[in-house]
Amino acid sequence: QVQLVESGGEVVQAGGSLRLSCVASGLTVSSYGMAWFRQAPGKEREFVATITRSGSSTYYKDSSVKGRFTISRDNAKNTVYLQMNSLKPEDTAVYYCAATLSYILSRQENDYNAWGQGTQVTVSS
Numbered sequence: 296q297v298q299l300v301e302s303g304g305e306v307v308q309a310g311g312s313l314r315l316s317c318v319a320s321g322l323t324v325s326s327y328g329m330a331w332f333r334q335a336p337g338k339e340r341e342f343v344a345t346i347t348r349s350g351s352s353t354y355y356k357d358s359s360v361k362g363r364f365t366i367s368r369d370n371a372k373n374t375v376y377l378q379m380n381s382l383k384p385e386d387t388a389v390y391y392c393a394a395t396l397s398y399i400l401s402r403q404e405n406d407y408n409a410w411g412q413g414t415q416v417t418v419s420s
Contacts, residue, residue: 296320296321297317297319297321297409298320298321299317299318299394299409299410300317300318300411300412301392301411301412301413301414302315302316302414303314303315303414304414304416305415306313306417306418306419307373307416307417307418307419308418308419309382309383309418309419309420310382312379312380312381313377313378313416314376314379315376315390315392316374316376317329317331317376317377317392317411318373318374319374319394319397321375322336323372324346324370324374324375324394325348325370326396327408327409328346328347328348328395328396328398328415329346329375329393329394329395330342330343330344330346330392330393330394330395330402330407331343331344331345331365331392331393331403331417332390332391332393333386333388333389333390333391334391334413337345338394340391340404341356341403342356343363343364343376343377344356344360344364344366345366345400345401346367347400348370348397350367350370353366354393354400354402359385363380363382364377364378364379364380365378365380370404373390374405377390379416381417383418384417384418384419384420386416387416387417387418388416389413389414389415389416390415390416391410391411391412392411393407393408393409393410394407394408394409395407413414415419
């Protein structure tokens with residue numbers, strides 16, 4: 296059974312940092328492209344960042360997160376991370392980890408085969 300379990304979300308003040316983790320079971324992370332998405336209250340889920348199997352390439356939503364967020368992976372630990380710095384209230388959302396068999400860096404939800412349940416990040420002003 297494939298499971299992606301996110302952790303690390305919590306309440307943090309604006310300007311603070313968090314590191315989210317996504318631990319996979321039932322699949323070998325090194326065989327999947329991995330990504331983070333998020334869903335803010337009252338909004339649709341949106342792409343945040345993705346990373347290739349080897350970790351050699353990454354792609355971010357846009358300038359609103361690039362430079363503040365860093366996606367990385369430790370295939371030996373079957374884990375993907377999202378380091379978030381300089382957090383803003385608009386970063387408040389449930390953050391989801393996702394896995395894709397596609398070799399293309401994708402921001403499309405439909406390209407992802409497995410999803411976690413999410414972890415709540417709340418940034419207070």
